[in-house]
Amino acid sequence: MEQKELQQFITIFENSSLSEIEITCEQYSLHMKKPQAHTVVPEGYQPISHHAGPQHIHAQPAVKVDSGTKTITSPIVGTFYRTPSPDSPPYVEVGDTVHKGDVVCTLEAMKLMNQLEAEYDCEIVAVLADQGALVEFGQPLFEVKPL
Known part of the structure; x- marks a missing residue:
């Protein structure tokens, strides 16, 4: 991993809502953790759950799913664009x-547009993320059939 890539990972992580992240591949392993702040919660408080619906980066190694297909997952937290x-x-x-x-696809993180490239020849079986959706690290984006 080059210094520039490492700095990008650190910057994205620092500005995200994630408290911990681990990135592992054949060449390296990176583990980052933010210090936990102690929060005082009033008695009887019920938290509300919220769900959030060109630089080249490479897709994470595919995860095997049913019927001989694999998934291409997001290598970063960002906004997914099909166009x-x-x-x-x-x-x-x-x-x-x-x-x-x-x-x-393109993944936007911190106003940087990152183009996600295929790691191998494949056929697109399904698009698993919606245009403009916020995607998490490791979230499946495409189901593909390797050629």
Whole structure:
């Protein structure tokens, strides 16, 4: 991992709501944890649960799912975009053949647009994230069939 990539991971993590993250691949392992603040909660308080619906980065190693397909997961926390711009067609559609290095989507993190590239030749079986959705680290974005 280069110094610039490491600094980007640290900056994204510091500005995220995550308290801990671990990134592991063949070449390196990175573990970051924010100090926990102690919160005083009033008696009888019920917390409310909230759900949030070009730099090149590589997809995380695929996770195996049913029927010989794999998933391409998000390597960062950010906003998922299927298109390079609002007026452009999607990078990929269901049924498209994608080659290693082809851009499959854009992930925006901290005003940086990161293009996610395919790690291997594959066919897009399903798009698992919605345009403009906030995605988490490791969240499945595409179901693919390796070629």
